[in-house]
Amino acid sequence: MQTEQTSTPKDSEGNNAPDHRARRAVTVFPVLVLLAGGLGLLMPDTLRGGKEAVPYLLGVVMFCMGLTMTGADFRGVVRRPWAVGLGLVAHYVIMPGLGWLIANALGLSPQLAAGLILVGCAPSGTASNVVAYLARGDVALAVSIGTVSTLLAPVFTPALTLLLAGEYLPVHAASMMTDILKTVLVPVVAGFVLRTVANRLVTRLAPVLPWVSVVAIGVIVAIVVAGSAKAITSAAGVVFLAVVLHNGFGLLLGYLAGRAGRLGERGSRALTFEVGMQNSGLAAALATANFSPLAALPAAIFSVWHNVSGALVAAWFSRRPADD
16 A cells, blocks of 8 residues: 655655554555455355456555655656666566466466466555565655556556466457556546645545555455355465465565665665565456456465565564665
């Protein structure tokens, strides 16, 4: 959840930092998503019918993200175009490529392979900037990369999915682009505009925004799991392995990209999470709408795992010097 706001406290370098409510929401998030997934397994017939609500729920998440954006997020892009550009290239090269490589290495079925690749082609995760803060990384850089990767998603996500997943399943890139415009770009822009014209009102609502996003993503996961409940018992093991490898290598290569690009320790920590953490809620919604509920299973598992791994890596980073 993008949570950088004008009223938030400062981090150790003077940058705006996510407040304690957002940090608590990110900490609790994996537990709530696990419970949601369990509910989907226990009540598949009841929840499966909620498939049509998934794009609207994702729209709520992205609207909340837009509400937390400020002009500072975009000014950061202008001030440091090299760092933001490096982060975007790393994100949209490393994660899609890893998805394709891992799907082939594990011999995933066409539906699961397409779903894993689609996760890799999604923009940065909505909790990545909070985790970057917990890791004592460069929060301003993380927010800038996450913001721009989301705005570019209508072009990059369908194009990369067509390129890499087209060998597994038919990919209707134009339809996917339309879905992203409706469920991501329009809500984000609407939220940003509302934040701009009604900043005081949005500031008062800020404490509940992370929780609204958490609940909405939890419901998405429950619906996705319910839709593929019969296949989960046979596929969950290999999908979990694929997700762990995808996320783990993404975090590692994101950090190494930052070091290779000479962004320093704090900048490299920011890239770690902007590369390795994905907007898996978007991937789940797109997989459900464009492929099948089974193809959305990697995104559902990724929703839980990348928050767990992100928190663990952030805790490890926080105990080590952040000096460049």
